[in-house]
Amino acid sequence: MRRNTLSAALFLGLMVALLAAMLSMTGCAAVWVTPTPTRLAPTITPTPTRTRPAATPTPYPTPTRIGPTPTIALAPISLEDAPLAFWSDPNDISALLHDGEVIWATVQGGVIRWQENGSYRLWTLDDGLASQAVRGLALDGEGRIWVGYADQDGWSCFQDAAWRHYATRQKAVETHYEALLSARQTDPRLWSSRPESDWIWLTTLEGRVRSYDGSRWRLYTEYNGITRGTWLIDISDEGQVWAIGQGVSTCEEGDVWWQDHSLFADIPGSYAINDLAVDKTGGMWLAYGGDTEEAGGVCCLHWEENRWAGYLHALNPSIPTKVHSVVVDPDGTIWLCGEGGFSFHHPGTPWKTLPLEGVDVKSFGRDAQGTLWLGTSRGLWQASADGGTVIGPWRVPAPLLGSQVRDLAWDEKDQLWVATTGGVSIIPRDGQTRLMRDGESFALVAGEDGAVFVGDNQGLTYCDATGCESLLDEAVVALAVGPEGSVYACTQAGMLLRQETDSLEEVADLASLAGCPPRDLAIDGQGTVWFACAEGLGQLAADGTFYLNTVADGLLSEDVRAVAVGPEDVLWMATAKGLARRRADGRWTRFTTDSTEGGLRDMQMWDVNAMADGVLWMATEKGISRRLPENADWFYFDLPGARRVMPSEDGSVWIGTVGGLYRLRIDQLVAIPES
Numbered sequence: 001m002r003r004n005t006l007s008a009a010l011f012l013g014l015m016v017a018l019l020a021a022m023l024s025m026t027g028c029a030a031v032w033v034t035p036t037p038t039r040l041a042p043t044i045t046p047t048p049t050r051t052r053p054a055a056t057p058t059p060y061p062t063p064t065r066i067g068p069t070p071t072i073a074l075a076p077i078s079l080e081d082a083p084l085a086f087w088s089d090p091n092d093i094s095a096l097l098h099d100g101e102v103i104w105a106t107v108q109g110g111v112i113r114w115q116e117n118g119s120y121r122l123w124t125l126d127d128g129l130a131s132q133a134v135r136g137l138a139l140d141g142e143g144r145i146w147v148g149y150a151d152q153d154g155w156s157c158f159q160d161a162a163w164r165h166y167a168t169r170q171k172a173v174e175t176h177y178e179a180l181l182s183a184r185q186t187d188p189r190l191w192s193s194r195p196e197s198d199w200i201w202l203t204t205l206e207g208r209v210r211s212y213d214g215s216r217w218r219l220y221t222e223y224n225g226i227t228r229g230t231w232l233i234d235i236s237d238e239g240q241v242w243a244i245g246q247g248v249s250t251c252e253e254g255d256v257w258w259q260d261h262s263l264f265a266d267i268p269g270s271y272a273i274n275d276l277a278v279d280k281t282g283g284m285w286l287a288y289g290g291d292t293e294e295a296g297g298v299c300c301l302h303w304e305e306n307r308w309a310g311y312l313h314a315l316n317p318s319i320p321t322k323v324h325s326v327v328v329d330p331d332g333t334i335w336l337c338g339e340g341g342f343s344f345h346h347p348g349t350p351w352k353t354l355p356l357e358g359v360d361v362k363s364f365g366r367d368a369q370g371t372l373w374l375g376t377s378r379g380l381w382q383a384s385a386d387g388g389t390v391i392g393p394w395r396v397p398a399p400l401l402g403s404q405v406r407d408l409a410w411d412e413k414d415q416l417w418v419a420t421t422g423g424v425s426i427i428p429r430d431g432q433t434r435l436m437r438d439g440e441s442f443a444l445v446a447g448e449d450g451a452v453f454v455g456d457n458q459g460l461t462y463c464d465a466t467g468c469e470s471l472l473d474e475a476v477v478a479l480a481v482g483p484e485g486s487v488y489a490c491t492q493a494g495m496l497l498r499q500e501t502d503s504l505e506e507v508a509d510l511a512s513l514a515g516c517p518p519r520d521l522a523i524d525g526q527g528t529v530w531f532a533c534a535e536g537l538g539q540l541a542a543d544g545t546f547y548l549n550t551v552a553d554g555l556l557s558e559d560v561r562a563v564a565v566g567p568e569d570v571l572w573m574a575t576a577k578g579l580a581r582r583r584a585d586g587r588w589t590r591f592t593t594d595s596t597e598g599g600l601r602d603m604q605m606w607d608v609n610a611m612a613d614g615v616l617w618m619a620t621e622k623g624i625s626r627r628l629p630e631n632a633d634w635f636y637f638d639l640p641g642a643r644r645v646m647p648s649e650d651g652s653v654w655i656g657t658v659g660g661l662y663r664l665r666i667d668q669l670v671a672i673p674e675s
Contacts, residue, residue: 072378074425074433075397083668086132088403088660089422090122090396093375095137096363097185103365103373104145105380106134107396108403108659111147111158114380118394128163130156133640133659136189141182146172148190151640153205155190169202173212188234188276199253201233201241209233209243211253225249225258236278240303244273248301250284261301272296279328287336289322296322298336318343318351324362337361342374342383354387358439377402377422399433400425405656407443408646412450412464416646416654418661419444424454436463445479445487453487455479460489460497460504472497472504478531480521488529490518496529496540513546514538520562524569524584532560537573554588555580556603566610574605574618599634599672600625606643617645617653624655626669635669 077087088108095106103114109132110124123129129147136148145158148169155172156165166172173180173191180200181193191202198213207229209220220226230245239253248261275287282303289296297319299310313319320338327335332347341355342364356376363375370385374392381392402422409417416427419441426434436454443455451464455476462469475492482488487499494511496518497504510531511517518531518538527542536558537549550558557577564572569584579591579600593600602622609617614629623638624645644656647666655662 072395072401072435072438074401074435075399076433077399077427077431079427079429079431079663081665082663083665085663086660087399088132089398089400089420091379091393091398092362092377092403092422093380094135094362095187096365096373096375096380097137097139098365098367098373099139099143099145099184100368103380104137104139105363105375106137106147108132108134110134111137111145112396114394120394120396122396123163128156128165130154130165136187138183138187138190139185140176140179141184142176142179143184144176144179146180146190151205169204170210170212170217173200173202177212177214188232192234194235194237194239194253196237197239197253201235203230203233203243207231207245220251220256220258224256225251225260227260232273232276234276234278234284236282236284237280238282240278240282240284242276242278242284244276244286248284248286274323275325277326277328279332280330283328285326285328285334287323287326287338289324289339296338298323298326313338316351318345318353320353320361322360324360325364327364335364337364337374342372344387352387354383354390356381356390359393399427400661401435401438402440403660404658405644405661406441408644408654408656409444409446409452410646410648411446411452414649416648417444417452417454418656419454419456424456436468437461442475442477443479445481447481447487448485453479453489455489457492471499478518478521480523480529482523483525483527488521488523490521490531492517494518496521496531508540508544508546510538510540513540514548519560522563522565522571524565524571526569530563530565530571532563532573534559536560537563549582554582554590556590556592561605562607564608564610566616567612567614570610572608572610572616574608576604578603579605579608579618596625596627596634597672599627599636601636601638607645609645609647611647615647617647619643619645619655624653624664634672636672637664637669639664 090107090109093105093107097104105112110122110129111134112120112122114120131149131152133150134147135150138146140146146155148155153169154165154167155169156163180191186192191200193200200212202210204210209226209230211218222228226243227245227247227249230243232244235241241251241253243249249258250261251258273286273288277285284301285298287298297310297312299308301308311319313321320336320341320343322339323336325337334345336343339360340357341353342361343351343353345351360377361374365373372383374381374383379393379395381390383390400420402420404421405418407419411417418425421440423435423439424437424441426436437456439457441456445453447453451462454461454463457475459470459474460472460476462471476489477492478490480488489497490510494509494517496507496510498507514533514535516533516535518533520532522530529540531538537560539547539549549555555575557575559576560573562574566572571582573580581589591600593603602620604621605618607619616627618625619642622640623636624642626635639655639662641658642655643658645653647653651666653664653666655664
């Protein structure tokens with residue numbers, strides 16, 4: 001059985017409305033005329049060189065039969081004066097396999113081995129892993145467990161009760177070539193091979209492709225037709241090789257030149273390709289998930305017929321939303337892991353669904369008896385082969401619920417609020433972490449009184465020392481505080497609201513004005529609303545006048561991710577291609593990695609935070625940056641996958657990433673130029 005599990009990348013390309021129209025004519029499949037992604041890059045989970053992972057916890061109690069999602073108590077954390085500390089949610093399982101005796105799972109921060117009685121062992125950096133950015137899980141022909149990393153070239157294998165790391169993937173393949181070729185369970189994020197062939201296929205850390213036949217290595221680059229940022233590769237039994245990067249590329253084993261199958265470029269929408277599988281007929285299956293308002297699904301390219309078929313939850317409720325993983329068995333059985341459940345379809349029978357409300361199923365494994373083991377965002381679950389009985393979850397005590405950090409904020413008690421894909425938690429100075437809100441969260445902002453407003457998929461909530469009060473039942477994705485102290489909220493649909501005493505007043509439909517929904521908000525001293533979106537920087541004046549700033553005005557990219565107002569109403573914008581500044585008099589300045597001599601760590605930015613004293617903090621794909629106002633001095637710290645940054649008064653800075661939460665002592669920042 002070939003095993004394919006979760007990966008992540010940006011996938012521009014599938015419009016639900018268009019698919020719905022097409023699928024309505026053909027049932028649960030449709031042919032797409034103009035299929036493809038225009039941008040796709042691997043999600044990088046952070047791992048710096050100096051990290052203090054959480055200690056291995058004690059075994060958790062045996063799970064119970066499925067029922068309402070259990071209330072989760074968060075584990076405390078230790079706030080020591082360490083140069084760098086890291087916390088994640090080890091219950092967010094990205095890959096899973098059963099080796100015949102135990103269950104293995106990769107999570108943010110390490111690898112877990114589960115016994116079927118619920119006891120477990122967690123391995124982290126302290127136990128020989130090379131990085132917390134674990135990605136990919138496979139079992140070779142001699143029983144070794146293999147894992148790869150999103151930020152390391154090498155692989156690690158578990159053998160003789162210990163982890164051994166190979167500094168390069170090539171060294172690992174050459175040393176254990178026969179065992180990898182005869183793997184019992186592969187993962188396309190690590191390597192792929194096929195019966196009746198001596199070739200092993202794998203991707204490189206730089207997003208290229210290599211093949212090895214036991215004696216010779218071959219390298220395939222963009223010159224050969226590989227799409228940039230390739231991170232996932234699989235091959236059919238007939239020898240058709242498929243690679244996913246900033247598009248879809250393919251070749252036949254032995255060919256030098258690849259073909260581009262990025263076929264969806266004319267259809268708008270932002271999606272993430274999560275998995276790839278090939279079936280016995282040569283069909284190529286893609287699992288994908290959309291943004292918050294886009295459900296995603298699964299699609300298949302029928303290679304011989306050169307046509308796409310799509311399957312959507314909107315037309316068939318048995319298809320999960322935001323599909324994370326797809327597996328196709330040799331007999332044609334299709335397995336789908338997705339948001340809120342797990343589905344499978346045996347040929348000639350109806351789809352069967354195992355619903356898990358409020359839980360993302362991201363991966364699965366099977367034992368010799370056919371029992372299903374489900375890796376989810378909320379721990380490990382077990383299901384009978386027919387799906388009739390489901391029990392769970394097994395959980396590891398954790399200080400966070402969900403590892404991808406969306407936003408950070410301080411309240412009046414100097415407590416840090418952390419919004420993740422799983423909920424909102426509070427970290428007080430004593431480290432006794434508490435869960436405040438359960439569910440996908442998007443934005444946080446502290447009001448003038450120090451209370452915190454929470455925007456999540458359930459709506460808008462006001463939280464203070466006495467508790468939380470719901471203000472709106474519509475999902476809120478961006479928040480800001482105006483100069484008069486009013487809180488501004490933007491809904492998922494793009495409607496801007498302003499808090500007026502005990503009510504919320506509609507201000508404007510920002511999505512209609514800009515042609516795209518806002519991602520971030522900032523209000524300047526004149527009451528002008530500035531908002532970041534995929535088409536530029538929106539500017540809504542207090543008198544209702546609207547203008548959309550683009551590259552022609554001074555932006556490096558119209559893909560604006562975040563916006564902040566600093567002293568004297570200086571506006572700062574984090575974009576996909578660098579930093580921009582707009583002074584109150586309308587003058588623009590652009591900053592790049594070159595113009596800042598590397599102080600700006602990466603052109604792909606995610607956050608900008610302007611402090612009252614003029615200090616600027618930024619989160620980029622490569623790490624964080626700080627700019628001081630006096631002499632425009634730059635400092636940085638490399639931390640791949642940084643998404644949010646929030647300084648503290650105790651001389652540290654908190655960093656939210658796609659893989660967890662970091663606390664960095666500010667004296668660890670590197671100055672530009674380096675001394």
